[in-house]
Amino acid sequence: AQSVTQLGSHVSVSEGALVLLRCNYSSSVPPYLFWYVQYPNQGLQLLLKYTSAATLVKGINGFEAEFKKSETSFHLTKPSAHMSDAAEYFCAVSDPGGGNKLTFGTGTQLKVEL
């Protein structure tokens, strides 16, 4: 069974600082990996996805993630945090058995301070 682990349920950064949100996956087959963002009182929106085409994936709002097979990681980064980045971020892995089922991590709440 696929699974993802997000280290750190809360991360706090200063505006302009580097954002690093960690995600490690467990999968018996090459995974498809996703990062979603959830703003308060809203549903989740797709930030980016890895589908084996390239190991460095660029997403919306300046975010990117690098797939590292040797470390089974898919960490999310942004060079310079903005106040509007404050949200909850979820890493997810898809089930290659089909049906587009996603297994989500427990989420990381990002706080951006002045």
Added chain:
Amino acid sequence: NAGVTQTPKFQVLKTGQSMTLQCAQDMNHEYMSWYRQDPGMGLRLIHYSVGAGITDQGEVPNGYNVSRSTTEDFPLRLLSAAPSQTSVYFCASSYSTEYNSPLHFGNGTRLTVT
């Protein structure tokens, strides 16, 4: 395009009552699913559908029923509500059942069972 529409936004039930959470999408998406979101647990899949007339169970299906009579609608029924079903429920859809097809989420229904 309204995307994925969920109703109601909020609901309070007494233990033992039944109700239906509505989900409709206007994107002609093939795949639809229901997740519940609980603090510290991420999102967990309840039921999903790969097309009209076809449904299957996810990770936490007990206490919930679904049906898919049309492409657009995918209601979730709580048969006899329990306090353990207090949660935020999200409906999500995608244009195909391919496992790299991103999900589009509704804004959620916040359910409290007393």
